[in-house]
Amino acid sequence: MSKRKITIYLIIGYLIYLGLIYLYLFHWDKGDISPEIAGTSVDPSIFMTETERIQAEQYSSIRHFLFFLQIPYEWIFYFLLLLFGWGKRMEKLAEQTSTFQLIKIGVFSFYFSVLSFIVFYPIRFVSWVYAKNYGISTQSFSYWMKDHLIRFWIDFLLLFLIMTVVIFFIRKKGERWWLYTWFSAVPFVLFFMYIQPVVIDPLYNEFTPLTNKSLEGKILSLAEEAGVDAEHVYEVDMSLKTNALNAYVTGIGGNARIVLWDTVIERLDEEEILFIMAHEIAHYVEKHIYIGIVGYLLLLFIGLFFTAKWMNVVIRKFGKILQIDSLGSLSSFLLIIGMISVLSFSASPLVNAASRYQEMRADRYAIETVKNVDAGISTFQKLAKSSLSQVNPPILVKWFRYGHPTLKERILFVESYRDSYEKQ
Template sequence: MKKVFFSVLIIYLLYAVTMSSYLFLVDTPLPEAYIGTEADPNTFMNEEQLILSTDFSKWRNVLYFVHTPFEWLIYLFVICFGISQFFARWSKQLIKFKFFQTALYVILLSCLSFLITFPIKYVAYSISKQYGISIQTFESWMKDNLIGFWIEALLLTVVVYVIMYLISKSPKRWWLYTWLLSIPFTLFLMFIQPVVIDPLYNEFYPIQDKELEEEILQLANQVDIPADRVYEVKMSEKTNALNAYVTGIGSNLRIVLWDTTLMSLSKEEVLFVMAHEMGHYDLNHLKQLLIGMIALSFVGLFITSKLYQFTINNVGKQLNLKRNEMAAIPIILLILSLLSFTTSPMSNAISRAYEYQADRYAIDLTDEPDAAVATFHKLSVEGLADVNPPTIVKLFRYTHPPMVERITHIREYRNEIDKTK
């Protein structure tokens, strides 16, 4: 199995070199139809911004395509070299109760993964600072990483404990019971995230501009969004990027604006952004995505159970692993991660379609196409966005349409409306 790992490692290194070379060398020309239009970055970015956005995007893309399969290597490494088995045995020797055994195992596994991937994360942080997107101090960045570490460790402990328990009780149907339990668990996390998890990272408070808040709430009332307050989040100490979103479910539904967005956009532009986010809610995108995620997890867990059984049957003895052993959990995590990556182009395509719908919704609600285009220009400049990415990057990374397509879509939609009047 060690030979298998080193073979996979060589394949990974060849892949990393090839993919990095391609992403650094590829130049995606702007389609002729866009040249000279509002969607052409040459019309709203200066020469320095164009160079910076191109270079920054290439670094981000390389780090994504290198880092994602690197995580798979970690799972393979801890299994093939007996590290997972050692962590599991040690946890059982030190602790009597099963849940706390699981917690210690997860912490040990998470610590190892954190240390191995830390250099890549630090490079990503450094590049973001170098290009002026991040202004976060190293101390603040480390604090966010540590908070994320413990939140993920806690959630993973619960997931691993439940999965191992179900496998021991129902070897053939554990995946189905896991799926059924994942539904209320996901809804619970969505409910508590705005009020419990998000405030651990950033400071949230009622928006300071009360006049703007009133206009935003008026928009919300028009589309029956049950929100009675708009929240501002203090991001200006961490980033120069802009963002806004509607989050949470039920009584914890929140409309949130980054303070950087309020500093950079005009009132009309902010209202367009908020109308776009409200569109996601009113068009039931959040519910549809949730239903789609639940359906996809059903298929994913079924496939995972079959691949997991196949792996244990064929290499379980060589790895000294049994089906219901905690030490085998990296196999399940590896399979789930692989499935998530392979389905990302499909989920991203659906997300991009929803973004187009929300853009049209915002135009209908605000009647401000000029504000929409100006917003997209500012988002591109402040975030050094690649407005016309390579196809492979768009497929695997873009949950939102590239700005070239998004700006053009807005104008075409508005022209269609004008023709019908």
């Protein structure tokens, strides 16, 4: 089959896929509230205006559509780079640049990073425009571009490091390259998680100790009761970028941090903030970050194993049409990251399900710690309003996008504690 026919079939298949996704998100499953919970604390009509409900449905559907649009778009991009010889051309240009392998890989990585930035820029720009139009993003275009340029250089550096390691082991260890790559990834992942809060995150935002010392004292009391050794709670100036609300735990070891967005401080009352912080402290208590790292490394092990097995088959059968001379060629790395991307997406329902379980445990810890049902419910309602989120998203969206339980599930879960605490 000619390259032209392959491309035409690929585009037709992609357009059919997009049509089905559009019908699913905008017509077939819009996440409507069932009659039995209408009028309850889960019903958006209770805590949102009519305009907010309409905007939440529209904006959520658009965000979900852009997500499902981008995933196969990425795979097609990698495939067409190889099919039409762009991967091979980048490899030849890199080979002509220097005799030093590191420089060759650096040049190839840079070409690929620039091309990727250009190809994915339209989707990212459209996402920002919709977020701006719906009042979620507060970023100016220049500020938004600054973040993306920072991301470009970080992604380029990571790509260069990963590609250097992978190509080195492919050429030195042959069929067992995937195993040596995985072993080298373990310390790298741990190191990256350790430096992220103090090196990577500050490139995007300013982090400072919580200025409300009375509130910080109450949060640190919650941490102390849980056996968490924390000296500070950090706030980050996210209001410069978004109107959404969030808090999170990041980092490991001495660099682990509990972080509050300043939008949370501005828009939630003290009881709601304490509920959120109890939730975040639960991640410390139950060591979810470390469990997540172990889970990630396990999935990486499996992913690299299957990628190595499939690479040999694909190069043997389709290496000529994809213009890949050997497994150790620079252009073969495009096939590797394409396969990893497919496997990662395929595993995302399992990963998200595990994450939702951890988040539900953190919600349980929070409500059992603060014992304030109303604060928990109002917190989730305000989260929905601030980010224009669907309370009950479509099931495919939940499977592939939600690392947290749906807002419907979280509100109903907290609501289930009402009788217990009202009797006390």
